[in-house]
Amino acid sequence: MLIRKIYSSHLNLSWKMLCNYTLLILLLTSSSPSAQTPKLSFDVGSAPGPRIFADGVICTGDYETHPAFSSDGNTLYFVKMAPDLTKWTIFVSHYKQGKWQEPEIASFSGQYWDADPYFTKDGNTLYFISNRPLKYGEPQKSDFDIWKVE
Numbered sequence: 001m002l003i004r005k006i007y008s009s010h011l012n013l014s015w016k017m018l019c020n021y022t023l024l025i026l027l028l029t030s031s032s033p034s035a036q037t038p039k040l041s042f043d044v045g046s047a048p049g050p051r052i053f054a055d056g057v058i059c060t061g062d063y064e065t066h067p068a069f070s071s072d073g074n075t076l077y078f079v080k081m082a083p084d085l086t087k088w089t090i091f092v093s094h095y096k097q098g099k100w101q102e103p104e105i106a107s108f109s110g111q112y113w114d115a116d117p118y119f120t121k122d123g124n125t126l127y128f129i130s131n132r133p134l135k136y137g138e139p140q141k142s143d144f145d146i147w148k149v150e
Contacts, residue, residue, distance in 0.1 A: 053067075054093075054099075054100040057093070057099070057100045057101075057102065057103070058076065058078065058093055058100055058103060062080055062081075062083070063080065063081040063082075063083065063085070064078055064079070064080050065078065065079045065080075065081070066078055066079040066115060066116050066117060068117040068118050068119050068126065069119070070119055070123045071119065071121065071122065071123030072123065073095065074094060074095045074096075075092065075093070075094055075095070076092065076093045076094075076095075076100070077090055077091070077092050077106060077117040077119075077126060077128075078090070078091055078093075078103075078117065079091075079114075079115045079116070079117070080103075087113060088113045088114055088115040089105055089106075089109050089110050089114060090105070090106040090108070090109035090114045090115070090117050090128060091103040091104060091105055091106060091109075092104060092105075092106045108149050109128075111132070112130050112131050112132040112140050113130060113131045113140075113144075114128055114129070114130045114132075115128065115129050115130075116128055116129045124150060125148050125149070125150050126148065126149045127146060127147070127148045128146075128147055128148075128149070129144040129145065129146055129147070130144060130145060130147050131143065131144050131145075132145075132147070
């Protein structure tokens with residue numbers, strides 16, 4: 001897996017306090033009970049209203065945020081934060097056999113603060129921000145850069 005820094009930014013760490021998003025409004029539906037590809041939609045104005053997404057698997061009551069779905073809808077990358085907001089980690093889950101699988105830490109995440117995953121339209125590249133060092137062995141940065149995984 002190729003990870004590359006593509007842009008340097010100097011973000012103030014206090015902005016994390018503004019990023020209080022959840023996956024509350026996503027509703028997982030499928031075109032038929034046996035469908036293997038999930039259809040994502042918003043439950044706007046219809047009973048019973050917004051529902052927790054993949055309750056107990058993806059949304060567990062922890063601080064889950066910033067969902068990014070692959071172009072086929074079968075892979076989800078999202079951010080999970082430590083309860084005290086001292087660490088951000090990108091997790092991944094796959095939709096198999098009609099349900100979302102238990103999330104795991106993404107292969108490129110877990111050591112540094114990684115957040116805001118975003119897939120390109122073709123699904124071949126995932127962008128994210130991180131405070132990882134620019135060179136192996138250096139200390140983690142106090143600001144964030146935009147990185148990508150192909």
